[in-house]
Amino acid sequence: MGDTPATTVTQPQGRRERNKLRVKNRIYEAALVLFTQQGYDQTTVDEITERADVARGTFFNHFQRKEDLIAEWGQERRELLREGLEAGGLTNPEDKATRHVLSRCMSILADISVRNPAQTKAMLTAWVRAGFPLHEHPYAAHMFSEFIRAGRERGDVPQDVDVELAGHLLRDIYLGTLYQWTRGAEEDSDLEAALQAACTAVLDGLVPRCASVR
Template sequence: MVPGRWIGPARFPFPQGTEVGEILPKGSEVAPVKDSPLPRRERKKLETKEKIFNAAIELFRKKGFENTTVEEITEKADVGKGTFFNYFPRKESILNYLGERRMMAIQEAFYENIPEDATIEETLRRIFEILARENEKEKPLVKLIVGEILKSRESLKEEAHAGQLFFKSLLEALIARGQDQGEIKKEFKALKLAEILEGVYFSSVFKWLDSEEDRSLVEDLSEKIGILFEGVRQK
């Protein structure tokens, strides 16, 4: 995962060479092209960032976000404060980085988990499944992050908005491609369908986080996407 350009395979809905700043939050990192090894220096930087991130997340789980200090994070990660701030300008940036990792997981899906001949519906289902499974792995952590975003933390809200913009842009691009390929009805605007899908995703996540029941977010989203496509699928 190195700073640079967002590069995807031919079926990825953004053009090869798309600037990161056009889609992702400023300063985001993206996955390297598959089979392109990272230079040693970049690999070392990523390892250091991951070490800080993992140390922070472990402390957040034990003590909570508010009660964890930067000093405790650097001590656990065995790095200096200067090194910490080289990678994370503030403590909240660690939570933002988790969101970036979700975006990376989506891109990785296009390389390894989505067949070349997959329909747009199958592609969207797979993306939502990947995101849901990532959330299910870390429900307490996701709940913590959402709680922090909903508080008056402008930096987190800005980053969250940038992440949502990427997600909606991805959905819109895929839907538009589905319309061009005759899979989705053209009478609906791609942007509006993307906004509906985006709303379905976030409302489902919030409801799942608020529930004490052992509900499957993966199954819930799959069922809702199926209902939506019953109405927009080109017969």
């Protein structure tokens, strides 16, 4: 509270935040390029800062450790998924059949990974080796559980289905399929088809096929 116009306070703060974000993004993008080209373990912080053209100390102003870049990658993928779900009208899927919702979700997840297959392979490998699947919040499992829960409330998923167990099962199927895809020849494999087949295999045990038409 005071007599100084608010714009004289907020504008410089906005510029500083924008500049900080630009530098952070430059470091992050430089790291992704190097991780993709030569591998996560083979890339040093010094190489990242050299490519990003920033001082070593600047790196640690934005990332406490190299592993934080993996977390940033995971967060970016979650944001892309959220945007894809919103664009597909799936953030509030009460009026859509469960099979349709989960099929579209698998398509979105596949699209995120195939945009840059080499980067996905490098970063997924780093994500697994760093132990993120064990200690990271199971965002995908929670998302799948909510879709299954909505289907159960709608009546196209049996009432005795454990939605939390189903969500974690779908997450494990998704990650396992994604990992197998990164281990194979990219030009000879169709990630979306593999995810759809895996999802169908799970749903056949959860959702009667007659409930998929709506």
